Amino acid sequence: MQSWIRRFLSVDDLWSVLGYSFIIILTRAANPAMDVALASLLASGMLAIFWLASVSVRARNRERRPNVRILVWGIVAAVSAWVAFGM
Numbered sequence: 001m002q003s004w005i006r007r008f009l010s011v012d013d014l015w016s017v018l019g020y021s022f023i024i025i026l027t028r029a030a031n032p033a034m035d036v037a038l039a040s041l042l043a044s045g046m047l048a049i050f051w052l053a054s055v056s057v058r059a060r061n062r063e064r065r066p067n068v069r070i071l072v073w074g075i076v077a078a079v080s081a082w083v084a085f086g087m
Helices: 002-008 011-030 036-053 055-060 066-085
Strands: none
Touching: 011 036, 011 066, 036 055, 036 066
């Protein structure tokens, strides 16, 4: 199990999840009326753009397929938008 985690996940993934949680908590603290799904849309969209635009993070995670991270955060953003806007 531990070899699987090291093979597919990195410290950058941990920071992404912690950042996602922090952005949601901070957004809700700043504006309690904001829906959690909107805060999730904001955080996951920012993380998808970060993984897409950060050359150094993509280079560090080259063997771990950084495009999958973009896809995952994009899916989280899409689901959040679907929940927030009731599409």
